[in-house]
Amino acid sequence: xxxxxxxxxxxxxxxxxxxxxxxxxxxxxxxxxxxxxxxxxxxxxxxxxxxxxxxxxxxxxxxxxxxxxxxxxxxxxxxxxxxxxxxxxxxxxxxxxxxxxxxxxxxxxxxxxxxxxxxxxxxxxxxxxxxxxxxxxxxxxxxxxxxxxxxxxxxxxxxxxxxxxxxxxxxxxxxxxxxxxxxxxxxxxxxxxxxxxxxxxxxxxxxxxxxxxxxxxxxxxxxxxxxxxxxxxxxxxxxxxxxxxxxxxxxxxxxxxxxxxxxxxxxxxxxxxxxxxxxxxxxxxxxxxxxxxxxxxxxxxxxxxxxxxxxxxxxxxxxxxxxxxxxxxxxxxxxxxxxxxxxxxxxxxxxxxxxxxxxxxxxxxxxxxxxxxxxxxxxxxxxxxxxxxxxxxxxxxxxxxxxxxxxxxxxxxxxxxxxxxxxxxxxxxxxxxxxxxxxxxxxxxxxxxxxxxxxxxxxxxxxxxxxxxxxxxxxxxxxxxxx
Numbered sequence: 001x002x003x004x005x006x007x008x009x010x011x012x013x014x015x016x017x018x019x020x021x022x023x024x025x026x027x028x029x030x031x032x033x034x035x036x037x038x039x040x041x042x043x044x045x046x047x048x049x050x051x052x053x054x055x056x057x058x059x060x061x062x063x064x065x066x067x068x069x070x071x072x073x074x075x076x077x078x079x080x081x082x083x084x085x086x087x088x089x090x091x092x093x094x095x096x097x098x099x100x101x102x103x104x105x106x107x108x109x110x111x112x113x114x115x116x117x118x119x120x121x122x123x124x125x126x127x128x129x130x131x132x133x134x135x136x137x138x139x140x141x142x143x144x145x146x147x148x149x150x151x152x153x154x155x156x157x158x159x160x161x162x163x164x165x166x167x168x169x170x171x172x173x174x175x176x177x178x179x180x181x182x183x184x185x186x187x188x189x190x191x192x193x194x195x196x197x198x199x200x201x202x203x204x205x206x207x208x209x210x211x212x213x214x215x216x217x218x219x220x221x222x223x224x225x226x227x228x229x230x231x232x233x234x235x236x237x238x239x240x241x242x243x244x245x246x247x248x249x250x251x252x253x254x255x256x257x258x259x260x261x262x263x264x265x266x267x268x269x270x271x272x273x274x275x276x277x278x279x280x281x282x283x284x285x286x287x288x289x290x291x292x293x294x295x296x297x298x299x300x301x302x303x304x305x306x307x308x309x310x311x312x313x314x315x316x317x318x319x320x321x322x323x324x325x326x327x328x329x330x331x332x333x334x335x336x337x338x339x340x341x342x343x344x345x346x347x348x349x350x351x352x353x354x355x356x357x358x359x360x361x362x363x364x365x366x367x368x369x370x371x372x373x374x375x376x377x378x379x380x381x382x383x384x385x386x387x388x389x390x391x392x393x394x395x396x397x398x399x400x401x402x403x404x405x406x407x408x409x410x411x412x413x414x415x416x417x418x419x420x421x422x423x424x425x426x427x428x429x430x431x432x433x434x435x436x437x438x439x440x441x442x443x444x445x446x447x448x449x450x451x452x453x454x455x456x457x458x459x460x461x462x463x464x465x466x467x468x469x470x471x472x473x474x475x476x477x478x479x480x481x482x483x
Contacts, residue, residue, distance in 0.1 A: 009290045010211040012346050012366035012395075026178050026414050027426055029438040033065050040432075043070040043115045043139075045106070045130050046122025047078040049296055050144055053424060054119050055082050059089035061425075062432040070113045071100045072130075073122075077300035081292075106130065110137040117142055123216055124223045128153030131168060132160040140167040142431055146232040147452030149224030151460055151477050154453055158480030161449055168449035169431060172236045175445040176423030176430075178416040179363060179397045183350065184241050184443055186359050186401055186411060193356030195333045198238055202231070202339045202348045207369055207377050209321070209341035210283050213258040213312035214275065218319060225319040226339055227251070227459035227466075234337065234348075235327075236447070236455035241352070244329040245454055245483045250471040251462035253323035257342040263313035275309035280375035285309045325462050344369065345393055357403035367393040454483050 042058060044051050058066050068086055071079045079100050086096040101109040103126070109115060118134040120127055120143040128148040131141050147170060148154055161168060174180055187195060204212075212230070216222045223229040239246065256262065263271060275284035276298060287298040287309050297308035310316075321342060327335040347364040367390045370378045389395060402408035416422015430437070430446050457479060461472040474483065 009293060010208045010285065012205075012208065026181075026416055026422075028429065028441055030429060030433045030436040031438055033433075033436060037065070039065055039067045040116040041069045041114055042066050042117050042119055043072060043109055043113065044068065044082070044119045044121065045072040045103075045134070046120060046126075047071060047073040047075070047082050047296075048121065049292065051082065051119070051121040052292070053428070054121065054142075055085060056089075057428045057432065059086055062428065065436075066117075066432050068096075068098060070098055070109050070115060072103060072106060072109060072118075073100075074102050075300050075303045075306075076100070077303055078296050081295045103130070106133050107137045110134065110139045115139045120144060124149050124229055125221060128156045132156050135160045135164045135166045135168070138166075140169075142169045142171060143449075143452070144171055145236075145452070146224065146228050146456050146459070147449060148456060149222075149228050149460075151479055154456065154460070155478065155480035157449060158453070168452070170236075170447040170449060170452040170455075171427060171431060172233065172240075172445075172447045172451065172455070173423045173427045174233050174237055175240055175443075175447065176416070176426040178422055179361060179399065179413045180237055180241075180423070181443050181445070182399055182411060182413050183352070183359060183361050186399070187241055187352060187354075188243075191357065191401055191403065192352060192354030192359050195242055195352055195354050197334045197336070197353045198242070199351040200234060200238060200335065200337045200348065201350075202234055202337075203343035203346055204230075204339070204341040205343050205346040205366055205369055206283065208346055208366075209343065210258065210312045211285065212319070212341060213317055213321070214285060214310045215308060216306070218310070218312070218317045220318045223319065224456075224459060225463060226321075226341065227253075227323060227325070227462045228456055231323070231325075231337070231339060232452075232455040232459055234339075235458040236451060238327075238335055238337075239451070239454045240444075242329060242331075242333055244331050244333060246327050246335075246458050246461070246474050247330045248328040248471055248473050249325065249458055249461035249465055251323065251325045251465040253320040253462075253466055255317060255320050256322045258312045258321050259317040260313055260315045268313060271311050271313050273314075274307055274311060282369070282371055282375060282377040283312055284376070286376075320466070323462075325458070327458055357401065357406075360400045360402075361397070363397045364393055364395050367395050450481060450483070453479055453481060457483060 058068050073079050083095045087094050117140045120130050134141050217229055272278035276287045278284040287293045323339045325337040346366040350361040352359040372378050397413055399411040399413055400408050401411055417425040457474050461474050464472045
């Protein structure tokens, strides 16, 4: 199995993520671009691993409608990696040699390279500034989640959209995963009646979960914590499933597992300074084990000193690893949400209660973490003699619906294509070809900046609730727009 190019190598990539034959009706239909249609010109701002999905799309399936024309990143080694990749994909016999700019040159880049769209895949704390500046420079924007990390960033983006009238596309790829789309169809159909409450539990395992405590995400000033960086995906799903807007939020959470104080309290003893070169430690990540991580981060350290493989138990962790959130929605539904970042397995459970019944979605993305003979975590258990599956917790997905006074029924989930539960490749079609779509998307999966605002609104309010111990009314955050 080929790992999807967008995925962090620590994230699960079960076979269900990478079907090449989608189910009927899963992929929208698009017209062929007319010969007169000029390719849109794209620049990538932020050349870490997340940029890979867009680079591959614009040198592959969507090269007929878009072209990469520039890079924006302070680290030349990361640009080198992608520039060489583009040159190889385009058959140039060497690097593509695309113009490269540091962040202070964004406006010049847009003007000189006639950039139509800036794809923002940089650190979360930089999103608001880059989106604002790109819009005002005359380009539209495609931005990875989260939209931004705080209320100031929301207000800055909202004002830039209002001032320029330009377009901001949010890439909420989980909407496009067929399991999540199918749950929306069940809710919209009225099968379970009017939704009264939702419970959403997300479990990150000790490979993928630990990774947020190795990287820049470990500093809340960079990421807004998991309530913003990770959970904005989840809050968007709930907003989208319900077709509703969050109104009031209360949160509780703490750093209970990772970080130096927890390590000392559990008597973990001396820890490796970094993952690369460490042996027999299941919490370490050796960048040399993955060619992409080696090139993008280990070989790039000399330019900015950034270490992608920090010990998750080292000092400096300021984000939480255990979180619980309660959300009241405008139309009356209530959400209970939990996230744990040190689970022995990875996946999520969603329960939707309605006036006529109940829907339950369970997804196991990785059933266990296996250790090799040296005590290191195996990122892909399918490559080992034990295989990827455990009979007690097999990887897979199941959606069960049960109406009052009736037997439960399993709802078939069609296959998707690409990573993130089979949704990435479908998302990319909407990102690059939405003007060619034949007919409307009845699921309304395409997301704009207002969807991004609604998603981060829950996390921003939850972070404020963590600080104060009090519930927070979303309307009082002053995000710059009526959600």
